Amino acid sequence: MLDSILISVTEPIGSVTLGSAFTLAAGETFMLVSWWKAILLLLPFLGWAWMISTVLDKHAKRFFLGQEKWNAIHMIFAFAALAFVIVLPIDGIAGLAAGFFGLVAIFGIDIGIFIAIANKDERIPEHAKLRLDFSESAKKRSDKKEAKKLGNSELVIIGANKMKIVPPDKEATAYAVRVAAEEVVINGHNAHASQIDIIPANESTYAASMLVDGVRQAGEPLAKADAIQIIDFWKKAAGLSVEDRRRKLSGYITISSEKISNMSLKMVASGSKNGMVLSIVFNPREAVRRAPKDLGLLDKQLAELKSWAETTEGMVLLGAPSDNGRTTTLYSLLQLHDAYTSNIQTIEYDFEDEVEGIKQILFDATSEGPDFATLVRSTLRRDPDVVGICDLPDASTGKNLAIADLDRSRVYLSLKADSAIAAIQLYVRAVGDAKLAAKGLKGVVGEKLIRMLCGNCKVAYQPTPEMLKKLGLPADKVKQLHKKGGQVLIRNKPEVCPVCNGVGYIGQTGCFGVFPIEDDERKMIAAENWNGLRTAMRKRSLPTVQQTALRKAVEGMTSIEEVSRITAPPKKKSSKTSSSKSPKPAQA
Numbered sequence: 001m002l003d004s005i006l007i008s009v010t011e012p013i014g015s016v017t018l019g020s021a022f023t024l025a026a027g028e029t030f031m032l033v034s035w036w037k038a039i040l041l042l043l044p045f046l047g048w049a050w051m052i053s054t055v056l057d058k059h060a061k062r063f064f065l066g067q068e069k070w071n072a073i074h075m076i077f078a079f080a081a082l083a084f085v086i087v088l089p090i091d092g093i094a095g096l097a098a099g100f101f102g103l104v105a106i107f108g109i110d111i112g113i114f115i116a117i118a119n120k121d122e123r124i125p126e127h128a129k130l131r132l133d134f135s136e137s138a139k140k141r142s143d144k145k146e147a148k149k150l151g152n153s154e155l156v157i158i159g160a161n162k163m164k165i166v167p168p169d170k171e172a173t174a175y176a177v178r179v180a181a182e183e184v185v186i187n188g189h190n191a192h193a194s195q196i197d198i199i200p201a202n203e204s205t206y207a208a209s210m211l212v213d214g215v216r217q218a219g220e221p222l223a224k225a226d227a228i229q230i231i232d233f234w235k236k237a238a239g240l241s242v243e244d245r246r247r248k249l250s251g252y253i254t255i256s257s258e259k260i261s262n263m264s265l266k267m268v269a270s271g272s273k274n275g276m277v278l279s280i281v282f283n284p285r286e287a288v289r290r291a292p293k294d295l296g297l298l299d300k301q302l303a304e305l306k307s308w309a310e311t312t313e314g315m316v317l318l319g320a321p322s323d324n325g326r327t328t329t330l331y332s333l334l335q336l337h338d339a340y341t342s343n344i345q346t347i348e349y350d351f352e353d354e355v356e357g358i359k360q361i362l363f364d365a366t367s368e369g370p371d372f373a374t375l376v377r378s379t380l381r382r383d384p385d386v387v388g389i390c391d392l393p394d395a396s397t398g399k400n401l402a403i404a405d406l407d408r409s410r411v412y413l414s415l416k417a418d419s420a421i422a423a424i425q426l427y428v429r430a431v432g433d434a435k436l437a438a439k440g441l442k443g444v445v446g447e448k449l450i451r452m453l454c455g456n457c458k459v460a461y462q463p464t465p466e467m468l469k470k471l472g473l474p475a476d477k478v479k480q481l482h483k484k485g486g487q488v489l490i491r492n493k494p495e496v497c498p499v500c501n502g503v504g505y506i507g508q509t510g511c512f513g514v515f516p517i518e519d520d521e522r523k524m525i526a527a528e529n530w531n532g533l534r535t536a537m538r539k540r541s542l543p544t545v546q547q548t549a550l551r552k553a554v555e556g557m558t559s560i561e562e563v564s565r566i567t568a569p570p571k572k573k574s575s576k577t578s579s580s581k582s583p584k585p586a587q588a
């Protein structure tokens with residue numbers, strides 16, 4: 001009894017069930033009809049009914065094809081189908097198959113007639129003609145998929161005014177802009193980027209490139225119109241004037257999501273001949289906040305810097321290329337001095353962080369105030385104990401520094417330079433008087449950031465004796481080195497390392513060279529004898545940036561490839577990139 005139902009045909013018509021409709025006239029006696037046979041014969045009917053209600057009826061209504069007339073025609077076919085089933089003996093497989101295909105044919109003719117007649121109607125535009133390949137529903141499905149791919153707003157954004165920026169209505173075009181703007185930031189966060197720069201690439205496209213552990217990664221191209229909308233969205237969120245497309249403006253917002261807990265973002269917008277530029281800096285304050293012991297200095301180097309901080313006289317140069325932690329190190333060097341007993345000041349383009357106990361002076365190039373050199377001179381005239389200066393923008397700043405009373409103030413001067421010697425040369429050139437420049441120099445620090453190998457996927461290997469010899473490493477002491485992996489075995493299958501996203505590196509540390517300037521060195525600088533200076537510095541056998549980097553490679557912290565990358569001579573600006581013309585992203 002499980003697979004069949006007993007239907008009594010002698011019962012009154014009123015109690016007719018679905019299954020019995022097809023067997024009503026089959027005889028005056030009891031008969032057994034498998035319920036699955038009834039369902040099989042119901043299928044063509046259901047398909048037809050679905051087609052009528054979701055497509056044909058709507059089509060008839062939409063294009064005024066005579067909805068009632070067509071409904072009547074459909075009913076006639078329905079009765080014809082019913083009559084067909086009643087007449088047909090459906091016991092046996094052959095009968096059942098005939099019943100099934102018969103029904104399919106009857107309903108198919110109905111639908112076919114409708115389509116044929118409707119498609120001939122001149123009132124129906126070509127694109128709305130009915131096609132049996134269901135291309136329309138396929139398109140609808142792909143549209144839905146597209147909308148799903150576009151994604152939803154995931155970030156909670158707290159704007160400059162501390163108010164939550166509520167996502168617009170999903171139907172609004174502004175919603176798509178919001179999702180696209182969020183996507184840029186989410187992608188950057190997922191890639192462990194410290195900064196994203198949305199920069200015009202050419203006439204019609206922008207690119208959102210990322211800075212991941214100091215290495216620039218090309219981003220997806222963005223259509224110019226989209227990029228501008230994204231830039232305007234973030235500018236508005238950070239409380240910056242959307243109309244002002246020329247001046248450099250900066251502001252802060254906070255974002256959070258399921259995966260991100262209250263992260264601060266700094267938006268730096270500026271304009272150039274080629275268009276607008278937006279730099280998004282992740283966690284700007286935390287990024288430059290590091291205790292001296294966490295900078296990556298060797299113990300000996302840290303001890304040397306601490307000994308320098310026991311006095312408050314003389315000039316210390318800090319040289320590093322862009323994006324190599326100069327700001328962080330400058331703040332950190334100031335921390336070596338006691339902020340409660342010394343008067344410590346900074347002169348900065350932009351407050352990267354608020355440092356406790358330190359008077360930070362902002363230089364605003366756009367304001368009417370004094371120029372950088374004048375600001376430096378007036379600050380030093382008041383004899384502060386320690387001054388950190390973020391840059392050496394021109395010769396007059398160099399001159400004002402060299403003539404200041406460096407017996408009464410310690411100056412840490414941060415310079416964009418590729419090495420410690422290059423920093424000295426730059427300073428001497430700015431001062432314009434090598435003897436005067438050499439007089440006040442106390443020491444020089446060179447720095448480069450190196451990427452650290454991902455501990456989850458780094459690969460150990462045995463270096464060849466030739467390789468060690470080339471690197472100047474002792475073969476008897478260095479038994480293994482490490483290189484980047486990027487993949488890990490998960491259930492014996494190589495998969496992209498989830499910790500570093502397959503990059504092989506995660507995080508950076510500083511590699512330093514810390515050199516005191518004593519009489520020997522001072523003499524060479526005064527004579528601008530750079531080879532002599534190199535020799536004098538080498539005599540002290542203090543580790544250089546490269547040697548510090550190699551030591552970190554031997555310790556397994558980084559790879560030889562990274563050491564080569566950061567110690568390679570700086571690339572000459574090629575005409576292809578025309579960096580003088582192209583807009584520059586904000587620099588940390």
Ligand SMILES: [Zn+2]
Binds near residue numbers: 454487498500502
């Ligand atoms: Zn990894």
